Amino acid sequence: MTTPQFIQLYQHNAAAVAQELLQGLSAPQAFTSPKYLYDALGSRLFEAITELPEYDVTRNEAQAMALHTPAMIARLPSGACWIDLGAGNCEKAGRLLGAFSAGRYVAVDISVHFLRHALSCLQRQYPDLPMAGVGLDFSSGLSLPPALGLDPAQPRVLFYPGSSIGNFTPNESLVFLRQLHTCCGTAPGSGLFIGVDLLKDPAELEAAYDDALGVTAAFDLNLLLHINRLVGSDFAVRDWQHLSRFNPVQSRVEMHLQARQTLTVRWPGGERAFAAGETIHTENAYKWRVPDFGALLRQAGFASTEFWTNPAERFAVFWAQA
Template sequence: MKAALSSVPEKQQQDSEFLREVLEGLGGKRKTLPCKYLYDEVGSRLFEDICEVGDYYLTRTEASIFANNLRDIASEIGRDALLIEPGAGNCEKVEALLAVLESPRGYYPIDISPEILLDAERRIKANLPEMQVWSEVGDFTQPGVWDRLSMIPSRKRVVFFPGSTIGNFEPEKAEELLEMFAANLGTGDGLLIGTDLVKDSVRLERAYHDSEHVTEKFNKNLLSRINSELGADFDLSLFAHRAFYHQLRKRVEMHLVSLKKHSVSIADTRVDFSEGETIHTENSHKYSVSDFNQLLARGGFRPICHWKDSADSYAIHYAQAI
């Protein structure tokens, strides 16, 4: 693994950016926090736990679609492909696909957690000893983490973006992200991407407010991270997890609700909360297949095909860069 832990100056820069974005988000009329900061090492492992919860159907359903269509998906990708996975996490979703690809060039996972990537690379090397892996630590929305791709010769590149992560982005930002993916691909290169489909609000809300309260721990961990990394004094017991489906915007919203009027100190800055005020931490947009095909086209891709489960609750799309 060539990517290393951040140097001291890089760590200071990251902490400074984290502080700036936290203060900007909490200083607005409607308080928000960037969802990317949910996924530190603790948050990433809590999300893995969420994926095992019965109410959270997304990971289980996506896995079944892959399992039932793996050969067809590999056939669409073709031979000699370099698979690129932004926000790779523990890389477990990609292993079965890597194993059936014809003469794959290798795997290029990108994630903000070096510890998660190290563990994943060791596991992939153990299970697929011939697989070349180029791990990159960083935020996949930033151009720099894509730079090393130019040094890896390959006949074809395919961005692998499962988990309906595209739904965490506002539609205009999702379009910009797709444009960035396309800019790092050549004409005819591929995009394999998962989306959660529009469905009834009861099932959606149960998925994001599970009966085992794992999502609550995941959401509140963001406050714990601000406490430990920025010296804040959030009292987690003064906030409640809330998730609901916004029918008009076709998205599930996650919030942390202040249970009483109080103040929090963050790096000598006081942030006031009123009772019932919320911090908006994450969105998860839901798409119909036709709506997502239109988004793909606007983002620089030509939709080729898709696979769904029998209940039409989730889809995996394959598209080509134009």
């Protein structure tokens, strides 16, 4: 059986993390990057969110892929190197690798520690498929290491499911998609396979990010405990409440944490006063129309695009030929 290769590029820099967080918390509209929602507990809470009736993103994507697999197989190159961005437990790619006859699989996440178990299990499922895990924070730029030894003549399929692109602003999305286009390389047939959540009724969108059981609220509030550990602050969870609201001008759902009363949060060397009702902006989830996202892909340099949706047309999976 082939043994997975592991390359760790990202190195945790506690001082840089603290500086990033404190700059955001000190801004006139306090904010944090959504990546800080995903500590160990936050990641488990998000897995629970995907099972909620209000949040159908994951189910809609799975429907679209299952329904249109034959059509997708006809478009995606056989024998390609699959590069799975934000691979996590590698579950989504694992369901597809056999059907799409991949020639190599590269899982990219912030830490190879998260990837080791998943890749070991996946390697047993596909014992002859060369696999690699790369520890990389691609939210700040995507550049695959030469140590991977990627064959420039082998087509590449960049795989970015789950509508994670929705966390980026449109301008950030364009910059990132241009990086993905470059990463596709020059081999004929290469391209990007990406999931995108579509615009729908605002009330449904707000409910999807503020469920009746309060799981999403717990997910958002857990961020405060994570920040306390990272910067030594004294956030008290009971002083805050979760808010979800749809911004129609920006076509995005916004998650905020709102102060229940006037309070001051302190950390070593500084503090921030919050008025009652003031918020920390914790995440955006942009929702797209199919023509607009197709145009964005072409603006990023992709030559042609094709898409498939689930039956209710609530989610789209795009194939963008490099």
